[in-house]
Amino acid sequence: xxxxxxxxxxxxxxxxxxxxxxxxxxxxxxxxxxxxxxxxxxxxxxxxxxxxxxxxxxxxxxxxxxxxxxxxxxxxxxxxxxxxxxxxxxxxxxxxxxxxxxxxxxxxxxxxxx
Amino acid sequence: xxxxxxxxxxxxxxxxxxxxxxxxxxxxxxxxxxxxxxxxxxxxxxxxxxxxxxxxxxxxxxxxxxxxxxxxxxxxxxxxxxxxxxxxxxxxxxxxxxxxxxxxxxxxxxxxxx
Numbered sequence: 001x002x003x004x005x006x007x008x009x010x011x012x013x014x015x016x017x018x019x020x021x022x023x024x025x026x027x028x029x030x031x032x033x034x035x036x037x038x039x040x041x042x043x044x045x046x047x048x049x050x051x052x053x054x055x056x057x058x059x060x061x062x063x064x065x066x067x068x069x070x071x072x073x074x075x076x077x078x079x080x081x082x083x084x085x086x087x088x089x090x091x092x093x094x095x096x097x098x099x100x101x102x103x104x105x106x107x108x109x110x111x112x113x114x
Numbered sequence: 115x116x117x118x119x120x121x122x123x124x125x126x127x128x129x130x131x132x133x134x135x136x137x138x139x140x141x142x143x144x145x146x147x148x149x150x151x152x153x154x155x156x157x158x159x160x161x162x163x164x165x166x167x168x169x170x171x172x173x174x175x176x177x178x179x180x181x182x183x184x185x186x187x188x189x190x191x192x193x194x195x196x197x198x199x200x201x202x203x204x205x206x207x208x209x210x211x212x213x214x215x216x217x218x219x220x221x222x223x224x225x226x227x228x
Binding site for chain 2: 034036042043044045046049059088090092098100101102103104105107108110
């Protein structure tokens with residue numbers, strides 16, 4: 001069966017420090033991968049998505065970047081964190097079809113920038 | 115562009131009662147999919163129910179049903195016989211015919227009271 005792993009679960013980072021969040025999927029190949037951010041009291045905002053290795057689509061201009069170095073690995077990065085980068089980050093995958101089941105989400109990373 | 119609107123930031127319901135969470139959407143596509151997700155305080159996103167734009171019947175999954183009114187562009191979630199464990203954030207989401215990434219509403223926080 002397919003599983004998605006996301007780590008770390010929580011992170012407290014100072015302003016100006018770098019960031020690396022990792023997401024991996026098991027049990028499937030060539031998944032579509034997504035990074036969403038949920039700010040306090042807000043909905044889910046799509047940050048990046050990828051339909052294949054090295055293919056990254058960015059939805060909003062921001063202080064973040066994403067990479068997909070391997071088929072089932074999706075990394076969210078920042079060179080210098082801002083206070084506004086605080087939030088709950090969720091990775092998700094889908095099989096790329098118009099599935100009735102939508103996405104499967106990771107357990108999320110709660111990032112606090114101080 | 116797709117848009118999801120959830121107008122109820124918070125809702126209260128008595129245990130064992132039914133509750134309706136509102137969702138309206140906007141799209142120019144004829145083929146699209148609508149989803150509801152539950153997010154408990156742990157942060158995980160749990161898929162609840164799906165409705166395709168061409169589905170002739172309203173979707174049902176156990177205690178969850180979707181009141182789909184295509185002409186009004188609404189896809190309200192109905193939870194019957196509420197339980198304390200139903201207390202969570204609920205998100206409505208949409209995907210259009212191009213299988214573009216899911217767009218989420220801002221969510222509704224449901225509190226079930228004993």
